[in-house]
Amino acid sequence: MIDLRQLAERKEEIARNIINRGLTIDLDAILSLQTSRSSLLGEVELLRKNRNENARKMKGRMDNDQRTVLIEEGKVLKEKISETEELLKKTESEYFNLAKLIPNYAHPAVPVGKEDTDNLEIKRWGTPHPFNFTAKDHVQLGEDLDLIDFETATRVSGPKFYYLKNDAVLLELALERYALDILRSHGFTLTITPDIARQEVVEGIGFNPRGEESNIYTIEGTDTCLVGTAEITLGGYHAGQILKEDDLPILMSGLSHCFRREAGGAGQYSKGLYRVHQFSKVEMFVYCRPEQSEQLHEKLLTIEEEIFRGLGIPYRIVDTCTGDLGAPAYRKFDIEAWMPGRGSSGEYGEVTSTSNCTDYQARRLNVRYRKEDGTNEFVHLINGTAIAISRALVAVMENYQRADGSIVVPEALVPYMGITRIEKKHR
């Protein structure tokens, strides 16, 4: 949520941002609700003041007639208070329900655009090497080498699930260890988070747990959800707290499963592991002071690069456009790795994403820090993918395939895998 006290004064800016992001939000309706709320609040407070004064008059001894008069007055006030409070409550919930739809401000450098094709490429690293044979996609490789079983998973769990088998299991664990070791070297606190979170935390991060478009699973009969990312549980970690300035920035990483419904997410680009209902991910999460957030956002991006360079996978970085940002993000960089099996002759596909959400999430999660002058201020929250296993598997398998159908293990992973090559098992 943005700071609603700035709603009136920054109205033009907010309206432009809403248009840039391709949203439709009735700002005037929200402003008028803000006015009604404010006047109702004033009314309620005045009535409560009168009630308190009335009650205070009755503290001592007094004759019965006088007391009866005061009690009658008090009864009238009581009635009025509950009426006005009810009205206030209604207005307030309408106000907040609309206001929380307002997206975060966008960094001035963010390219204006509608969809991912409008994202601005800002960097390329590595060169995709053409194969002197016909490259397979990861689905084919997974089948040929008995590494991924979609069919059985569909029977057992449903579409968009999969079993990882044999060396793919080791590959997943190797990628996790590899990423965690890099994060540890950068001073991150490593965690494995719960895979379930309360709805209020999910909402605080900016996900919508209910409704048609919701991308996350809610658990029936509870107020909890399966997490779509450890960003949720890491953001909830300090929710409601006032942090010490000296402790900032707090760098955390979380390994969790990620569950996504991806309603309507079919199509040629979501085949195989690219878009699935469950995957594992190591996430980075940062709590910091406002003036640190841009620099730390860059740092997360650099770490993501370090991870993919270490794997030797060509990638490019895009500065995500306004329409593709997502409501909480002030700025977002995606790394797109080269995937030889994607499209007709290879394409870049998103493998990481890092967002500076400034104080947008912190305001709803109520995470503040105490400044030197004694005042409290909302922290800035930044998140970034260290490694999303399913998509990393796509990139590794497709880039490291050889003419004989085997997959070479990237050098950086060999110590974690204990083998140098994934080959077809002869039984």
Added chain:
RNA sequence: GGAGAGAUGUCCGAGAGGUCGAAGGAGACGGAUUCGAAAUCCGUUGUGCUACUUUGUGGUACCGGGGGUUCGAAUCCCCCUCUCUCCGCCA
């Protein structure tokens, strides 16, 4: 799963219908004392919203959360959550 106890400010802890934003202590901070320190003494020490004569002052709300009773609730009643102890079960 069964039985019981509890939840108050940074922490410990009092509080039993009006004098309670809340005693007392600890801690922290500021000052006095000291060559300096300890000890001692004095003072300050929560958060949100809100108004204004905007760095202050006032109003209002907050004693785990929600509802109720009452002119008036930290205090009485109901529901929920969480924590602790004992028993059972289990990885």
